[in-house]
Amino acid sequence: MKPLPHSLALATVASAATIQASIFVLDHFDSPVGGQAAIIVNGTSITPPVTSTAVGLGLGALGDTRAITLDIDSVRAVGNASFPNTGSSERGSANLTPDNLALEAGAHASTTLTVSYDNGSAGLGLDLSTSTAIQFMAAANDQGTWWTLTLSDGLNTHTEAVFQVAGFAGDFQIALAPFMGAGVDLSNVWSLAIVIDPQEFGGDAILHALVAIPEPNAAWLLLGLGGLGVLWRRVRSPMGSVPET
Secondary structure, X not given: OOOOOHHHHHHHHHXXXXXXXXXXXXXXXXXXXXXXXXXEEOOOOOOOOEEEEEOOOOOHHHOOOEEEEEEEEEEOEXXXXXXXXXXXXXEEEEEEEOOEEEEEEOOOEEEEEEEEEOOOOOOOOEOOOOEEEEEEEEEXXXXXXXXXXXEEOOOOEEEEEEEEOOOEEEEEEEEOHHHXXXXXXXXXXXXXXXXXXXXXXXXXXXXXXXEEEEOHHXXXXXXXHHHHHHHHHHHOOOOOXXXXX
């Protein structure tokens, strides 16, 4: 094998670094350390939504703030009793603990959770132009659930949704192409929001992380980063070349 030109090796490693930078975790739900929660106890369908906003998170691409909003869509009657009522344990809660975002509803409550990011109304300036999808990692829901993603560039806003059947557990993606088709400038995303909406009473859901997925060619090249690293070390060896094979 002929020696790899030094300039080509540099260009290859630079490209690999760029690709690696395009793969990033948007939110791992591991801050704040003390957790974040929005809870409604004994609520009804007319109970105002409850929002918890955490600041100073240092989420990088998603800024310094995260707002989680819990809303009780409806409650159901059992016999002659309307649930939830005073003293009832029926409730809805959205809890963020290290590494997980969890939505829990009482058996007679139907809830919706919205998680939104806009860097405290200052805008994210998030560049998703080299990504093809947002991946919901280690997600699960016990009832049929709509999972939605909304992106806005401050001028255009678009929402895409995926329905997961009862008992779903795993990873799934929402493609970004429809957002670009709707006119959203993916190179300068102002705000991002996800909504978790179980379709049955007592619906629970959990999410481990949000990740931006790079373009296919970038992902393919990333698979070879380990090899590129070895190759780069060999190119920089005193011999200055890859040994003949």
